[in-house]
Amino acid sequence: MRFLSRSLLGLFLFFLTLALLFLAGFQLWQAVAVRNGDAGPMRPPVEQAYAARLLKVTPETLTPRMAAFGQVLSRRELQLRAGASGRLVHLDPALQEGGTVTAGQLLARIDPSAAQAALESRQAERDDAQGTLADTRRRVTIAAEDLAAAERQAELREAAVTRQDQLAERGLGTSLDRETALLAASTAQQAVISGRAALADAESAVTAAENALRRAEIALTEARRDLADTEIRAGFDGRVTDVTVVEGGLVTLNEQLATIIDPDALEARIPLSLDQFGRLGDPSGRLGDHAVTIMLDGSAGRMTAAARLDRVAASVAEGSAGRVVFARITDGGAALRPGDFVRVQIAEPPIGPAALVPAAALGADGTVLVAGADDRLSAVAVEVLRRQGDDVVISVPDTLVGARIVAERAPQLGTGILVRDASGTAPDGGGVDRRVQRGGSGRG
Secondary structure, eight states, X not given: OHHHHHHHHXXXXXXXXXXXXXXXXXXXXXXXXXXXXXSOOOOOOEEOOEEEOEEEOOOEEEOOEEEEEEEEEESOEEEEEOSSOEEEEEEOTTOSTTOEEOTTOEEEEEOOHHHHHHHHHHHHHHHHHHHHHHHHHXXXXXXXXXXXXXXXXXXXXXXXXXXXXXXHHHTOSOHHHHXXXXXXXXXXXXXXXXXXXXXXXXXHHHHHHHHHHHHHHHHHHHHHHXXXXXXXXXXXXXXXXXXXXXXXXEEOTTOEEEEEEOTTSEEEEEEEOHHHHHHHBOTTSOBOOOEEEEEEEETTEEEEEEEEEEEEOSSOOTTOOSEEEEEEEEESGGGOOTTOEEEEEEEOOOEEEEEEEEGGGSOTTSEEEEEOTTSBEEEEEOOEEEEETTEEEEEOOGGGTTOEEESSOOTTOOTTOBEEETTSOOOTTOOSSEEOOSSTTSOO
C-alpha cells in the first residue's frame, strides 16, 4: 500500500513536470513567432494614463491678500482719576467692569464737605473784598471833592492877594493886610497839595482793593474747581474697565479709579516684515490706503470686521525688525475688545496678468506640469508673485494662456507622462487611453 502511494505521487509529479515544460515551450515559441512577425494579428499594448486633476489657466487681474496677525487696541481711552482725596460717598452702578456710561454721567463722588466749606469761606472773602473796593471808591470820590473845594479856596485867596496888591498901588491898603492875604493864600495852596495827596492815597487804595478782589475771585474759582473735582464724570460714551475702587473706600489725589474705552474707536496693531511693508507702500515710501479684514476665530465661529490702514509707527522697537502698521476699524468692531489677538488680511495692490493656482501644482524647481493637446505632460517654468495660504499667484505668460495644468503634483507624474482629466472631461483631439504601436512594423 505504501509502495502504491509513492508510485502514484511520482507519476503525478512526472506529468506535472511535463505540463510545465510544454507550457514553457509554447510561450517560447509564441514569443519567437511574435518577434519574427509570424504570429498573425495581435492586440497592441495599451499605455497607462494616470488620472490627474487639470486646471485651465485664465489670466486675470488679481488682488492678493496678505496674511498677518495683530492685536486690537483702543484709539480713545480715558483714565478716571481722583481730583481730590477723601472718602467715596457715591458710586454709580455703571462704574463696574463692562458697564456702559454716557458723556457727562456722574460716576463717583468724593466727600465734598471740606471743599464746600472752603468754597463758602472764599465767597465770604470775595464779598469782603468787594465791600472794601466800594469803600475805597467812595473815599476817592470824597477826596476828589475835597481837592476841588481846596482849589476853589486857593483861587479865592489868590484873588484876595491880587486885590491887596491893587489897593497898595493906590495907597489904600496896609502891609499887614497884604501879609495876611499872602499867608491865607499859602495856607490854601498847602490845603490843595494835601487834598491831592489824599486823592492819590485813595486811588492807591482802590488799586489795592481791586487786586485783593481779583485774588479773592481767583481763590473762589479754585474753590469751585476743588468742589467740582469731588465729582468724577464720564468724558464720552463708552465702556468701563479696570475698576479699582468701591463705595466707602478712601482715595488719594490722582489715584486711578477706572478706565473708559470708546468701543467705536478701535484699531489693530499689525507687525509686518520689510518685504510685506514694501508691497503696501507707494513709490515715495508712504503707506497706501488698503482694505483690511480682521478675523477673530473661536469655538463658536468667526467674527469678522472691516478696517482701513491708517498709519505706520514712527519708530522701531529695540530688538525688532520690520514695520508696525495700524488699521482703523470701520465696521463690525462691536464684538471685538482691546487685547484680542486676531488674524488680518490686507488687500495688496492689484497685479496681472496672473492666475491663482493651488500650491501643490508648483514643483520644487518652480515649474508646473502642462497637459498638451495629446494629454502628455511638459514642464513650464513660472514666476511666483505671491503665496496665499494653500494657493500661489503666478504670472501667466503667453505660453500658458488657456493651458491645462496639473492641480496636484504626484510622484508618478512628470514630463512625457500620459494623463487623463480626473474631472471626467476629455480634451478635444485626445482620448483617455492611448494605444501605441511598438514601431512601424509591430516590433517593440
